[in-house]
Amino acid sequence: MTALVVIIIVGLIGGCTASIGCSIKIFRWLPLAEAIKAQLKIISSPHAVVNAKLGGQKFSDDVMSSVIAFFTLFILSFGLLTIALGQTSLSLKTSITATWTPIANVGPAFAPEIGPTGAFDAFPTPAKWLLTFGMLLGCLEILLVFV
Template sequence: AFDATVHAMTTIATGGFANYDASFAAFEGASASVAIVFMILAALPFVRFVQMTAGTARPLLHDSQIRFFLKTTVFIIAGLTAWRVIHDGVTTVAGVRDVVFNVVSILTGTGYASSDYMLWGGLPVTVLFFVGLIGGCAGSTSCSIKVFRYQLLFASIKAQLRKIHSPNGMFTPRYDGRSIDEDILNSVMSFFVFFIVTLGVVAVLLGLTGLDFITSLSGASAALANIGPGLGDHIGPAGNFAGLNDGAKWLLAAAMLIGRLELMVVYAILTVKFWQV
């Protein structure tokens, strides 16, 4: 009962804290299947569940952000499953479930692990690194960059490409059939820039503490996006952060706080004008 309570709370909160070093590898497959469902639900906008109390699932089914998130999840799972079937000969239900579980865990920022995915090969590990930088939906308990910002980024890129193709045309980025306000676009672009710059700075500072490249980069990503495990022998799914030096731990703690507050709030507090007001 205690194990169930702990993992129920950290699954819905996409916190990923487990009371076993082996994380979800310590449990039977049925537990992982249940966790997969609720990690996905926790990564969806909470307001949609509130709207569903009116007795209709329409808000949940017609949200473009949710559709984009689910399509992305299925695409990544299908790709990595195909890779493991072809290259590792995985054909069992447990093997496929491992792929689904770890992809969903990293994508939603929950941070559980049901197996050591560092053993899957270079391509899957690289894909999982970038998967962690996607995140769940806006308005969910998930962290990282979030699907909504990617949708606006892609809409802006699409409008710019059309403008290059037809210089005299008027093309406005649109979301759900409506024009996107320029201030919103600017805030999204600023967030992407701040995120990338902060990720680079944290990774470099971690390198200065003596960590290797993989540990520094994946550690910065895992902390800033609040994913949990990083990559490599030290902080990968089979390791932990306990062996890192104190300087690295302080940096990672700061990065986790900045990432949880979604960067802009922290940087706003650091400006002179904030304190003058």
């Protein structure tokens, strides 16, 4: 179970800027980490002026807003799709890894219902439709689908 959690986390860390795979790309993790660090400084010193910076340059409010919107929609989509797949009689482990595969655009899913070839053909039809929607979210960068 620990190995599966590590694989899922690594798959969510993502690829580089121009890659078409691997979910949350590195260029989104860095501003998020800086924004969290800046928020923690503001909480500890409410009167301080703190800016989120990377490489000495301040992030604009537009960049921070878009990164936070992406993360929010990603986590919300991941959770809702996992719950919806669970309603189609799939186990929790199957629902999580089946959601991770199309949204994160990483490839493998791990569950007894998924054959050794990685095929989802044993899934119920509603689950296949949900996974199709998840694939659109993963391939088209979530924000584009919701816009």
